[in-house]
Amino acid sequence: MSLLAGPEGPAAESGWGHDHERKGFFTDTSICIGCKACEVACKEWNRNPIDGDLEILGSSYDNTGELGANTWRHVAFVEQGQERIEEAKESGRKLVSLGMPGIGPKSSGVRGATPAGDLSTTDRTPPDTPEFRWLMSSDVCKHCTNAGCLDVCPTGAIFRSEFGSVVVQEDVCNGCGTCVSACPFGVIERRDDGTISPFAHREDKVDRMGTASKCTLCHDRLVDGEDPACSATCPTQSIKFGDHADLTTEAQQRVTDLHERGMTEARLYGANPKDGVGGTGSVFLLLDEPEVYGLPPDPQVPTASLPATYARVGIAAAGMVAVAALSFLGGRR
Numbered sequence: 001m002s003l004l005a006g007p008e009g010p011a012a013e014s015g016w017g018h019d020h021e022r023k024g025f026f027t028d029t030s031i032c033i034g035c036k037a038c039e040v041a042c043k044e045w046n047r048n049p050i051d052g053d054l055e056i057l058g059s060s061y062d063n064t065g066e067l068g069a070n071t072w073r074h075v076a077f078v079e080q081g082q083e084r085i086e087e088a089k090e091s092g093r094k095l096v097s098l099g100m101p102g103i104g105p106k107s108s109g110v111r112g113a114t115p116a117g118d119l120s121t122t123d124r125t126p127p128d129t130p131e132f133r134w135l136m137s138s139d140v141c142k143h144c145t146n147a148g149c150l151d152v153c154p155t156g157a158i159f160r161s162e163f164g165s166v167v168v169q170e171d172v173c174n175g176c177g178t179c180v181s182a183c184p185f186g187v188i189e190r191r192d193d194g195t196i197s198p199f200a201h202r203e204d205k206v207d208r209m210g211t212a213s214k215c216t217l218c219h220d221r222l223v224d225g226e227d228p229a230c231s232a233t234c235p236t237q238s239i240k241f242g243d244h245a246d247l248t249t250e251a252q253q254r255v256t257d258l259h260e261r262g263m264t265e266a267r268l269y270g271a272n273p274k275d276g277v278g279g280t281g282s283v284f285l286l287l288d289e290p291e292v293y294g295l296p297p298d299p300q301v302p303t304a305s306l307p308a309t310y311a312r313v314g315i316a317a318a319g320m321v322a323v324a325a326l327s328f329l330g331g332r333r
Ligand code: SF4
Pocket: 141, 142, 143, 144, 147, 148, 149, 150, 166, 182, 183, 184, 185, 186, 187, 188, 214
């Protein structure tokens, strides 16, 4: 498994002890209005260069397209018709029957009492399915529990912070790009020379050119006791920042509430500590399947198979030595 993960949580396992709670995001896409204030705040705070010429892509109101070295927050716009919305509702219902945690009436804990979540007197008629909707979602680095980028970095430029986040030290990164192929989400990227921007918009000097670049969970702000720039700016609180454990509980409760209101398409992404990356520091509430938002449905940290690979190599090497020894002994007879 990953080099720096375990039952005590990523920060503790990395030598920080238990003095710090793991921090993270809960991004509730059901209340995102697509204003992109988070994207702008991130760029402004981190002085990241412009992407493209600010034209929308043509396929949607998106104008940055994806996360990248210069875009550490990306707001996706997904256009959906009635048929797809019905499919999303159905797939959400199936997740409940598969045992998605946190769905069902809340109990007051008092025997014989009416459960706190008893909705028998509440109108539970699901809302009509609209003919059309936009899904908007602000994507970011997942700050994985088992982070492939961190595991494979040969220079130690990527470290696990005291907040449990995954941070690149650009003055240590040698630009080898090993981390880029190890990220199952396609988040981390090396910064280019700005050639994707029209010449007129290019800055004279591109900072940190050639080094790997991604969201730091605003580490510089956290050490000063401030919230990250993106969550502090979001006008609808679609991006919530806080203690990871509390946010995960809040996210599960929010899915329960939405299902009770007939929005059965709601589901969580990144909240399962048994998934292929051990769960993520950035948890999302989605209104359709992950692929719809460009997220992998079953991300796997590539270093998870390293112990098995080393074991197989060891067995193969031992076999070769044994064959060589037998050949040698046979040749002497
Ligand atoms: S999402 Fe990618 S870049 Fe971010 S911590 Fe996970 S592996 Fe690293």
